[in-house]
Amino acid sequence: MPYTFDLSSNSSTKLLCCSTFTVTDNLFSSIILSLNSIVIDPRDPNYISLGGCDQYPRVYDIRKLPSNKDAPVETFCPKHLIKTREMHITGMSYSNTSELLVSYNSELIYLFQKNMGLGLYPVAASQEYVDSLDEPQMYVFCA
Template identity: 45%
Template structure:
C-alpha cells in the first residue's frame, strides 16, 4: 500500500494499492505534477507509476522491471518526466513518462575475476546532482561510488555506457571487499555524501574523486594531498588521504 499523510492533522488523506507484489522500498512524487503523479519501486523488482485522479481514484501502470529487488529511485530535479532506478541485479534504468518506457542504460559491474568475467554489483542507491542533472551517482555492494554523465550515452545503443566519469572511495577502502554503500546524496556545492555499511559516512568534494579508473589513480598517487571529510557518531573531522 501507498499512503499519503497530512502531517498537520496526523491523518491519512489517501491510500491505494501500489500494484506491487512485494515490499515498497520507495515512493516519490514527480515534480510539477500537483502531487498527482507518484513513482514506486519494490522488492518484486518492478518500477510502477501511479496517477491520482481528481475523484481520488488511482490508476497504476508497470513501467519497467529489475531481475531482483529494486531499492532506489532518483528524480531529475524540476522534471515531471525523467527519473532513474537501480536494483540488486546491477541494472540502472532511465525512464521518461512522456513515453512510459524504460531504457536499460548499463549493468554496474565489479572488477574482472580470474575467469575474465565481472559480476554485477548489487545496487542500493542512486542520486542526481541537483546543480547538473546530467550527472548521477550509483553505489552498492562494493566500495566505489561511481558518477556517470547521461550525455555520454548513445540512445541508439551503439556504445558501451558502463564507464564512469569519476569514482569516489576513501583511500583505505579501495581494496576492501567487505564493505558496501548504503546511501548517496549530492549537496548543492557538488559534494558527494556516501554512507557505508559496517563503516563510516564520508563527504567528498567535487575534486575528491579517483578518476574513471580508480585503481590506477590510487597506484600513481593521483589523490595525494586531497582531503575528504568523514562524519561519524556525530563528529566531523578532516581526514587527509594517504
C-alpha cells in the same frame, strides 16, 4: 535539452549496466553490481551517482550514455577502503555545491569533493596518485 526517455512508454530503456572493478591475474573482469542508491546532482541534473555492493560511488554523465560503454566519468573511495572487499555503500546524497556524501556499512560517512576522484577505473589508479588526493571529510552518526 531534448527528452532522453519517453516516460509514457510501456517498455523499459536500458540506461547502463553497473559492474564491479576487479583485477584477477592481471586481467580486468567485471560482475554486475547490485545497487543500493542513486542520486541526481541538483546543480547539474546531467550527473547521476550510483552506489552499490562495493566501495566505489560512480558518477555518470547521462549525456554520454549508452555510448561510453557503461563507464563512469568519475569514481570515489576513501583511501583505506580501496582494497577492502566487504564494504558496500548504504546511501548517498548530493550537497547544494555538488559534493557527494556517502555512507558505508559499518563505517563512517564521507563527503567527497569533485577533486577527490579516482578516475574512470579506480583499481588502475597508481598508488602515487591515490596518495596525492585529499582525504574526504568524515562524519559519524550518533544516536
